[in-house]
Amino acid sequence: MSSTKFILGLFEDPDEMMDGIHKLQQNSIPIYDVYTPMPIHGIEAKLGIKDSRLGYAAFMFGTLGGTVIFSIIYYALVHDWPINIGGKNAFAIPDFVPITFEWTVLYTAFGIVGTFFFATHLFPGRTPRVMDLRATDDRFVIAIDAKGNTPHEDITNLLKEAGAVEVKHNDRKYVSYE
Structure with missing residues (x-):
């Protein structure tokens, strides 16, 4: 043989x-x-x-990031410590949009990099x-x-x-x- x-x-x-x-x-x-x-x-x-399924993973990580930060902001600014600033409502959604967007992008980027390394076994420091x-x-x-x-x-x-x-x-x- x-x-x-x-x-x-x-x-x-x-x-x-x-x-x-x-x-x-x-x-x-x-x-x-x-x-x-x-x-x-x-x-x-x-x-x-x-075709790659990384797009589905990106969507899931983005959804997770947006949900996590929106929940944190909602809890902190509406339930835990509501502050009346200029007569505005404590639950002012337009104020939540920029940071929610940024965390969505951040979670997506880190999640996709981690998923790519895991799927392809191309971890940093590994011998090609x-x-x-x-x-x-x-x-x-x-x-x-x-x-x-x-x-x-x-x-x-x-x-x-x-x-x-x-x-x-x-x-x-x-x-x-x-």
Whole structure:
């Protein structure tokens, strides 16, 4: 049994990489992930990646922030210590709007950053995990899980036909920077 965990196809050109993705999908070979040094438009749709749900999280954090500060202000200025300023009502909603807005934005920003770090495992101080270090420089990498039923030679041949400059068989999941 082979100790290969991933088969990596390295490409110099993004169009050739997209062709490689197409050929692999035609032959029903599942793609683990694609690593590129720059954004490539349309690759999410081609790989079948769903839209992010961070927008829903942002809405929930914003709602939470607005509710929390509105409740604090209401309790402090209406129930705990009502003050008559210039004959105004103690529950003057227009006075609550600026700070409520600011706290909504603050909760949303911090909540989204925390949710993003949690969802992507990109915590500060964590060593980046990369399949091939050249993917951050000038290569486009298609990673294929080698545990599938397709023989490794067939996958290698498909990647070479699509224009892969190099095909590597990794026995480790990630390459470290050390």
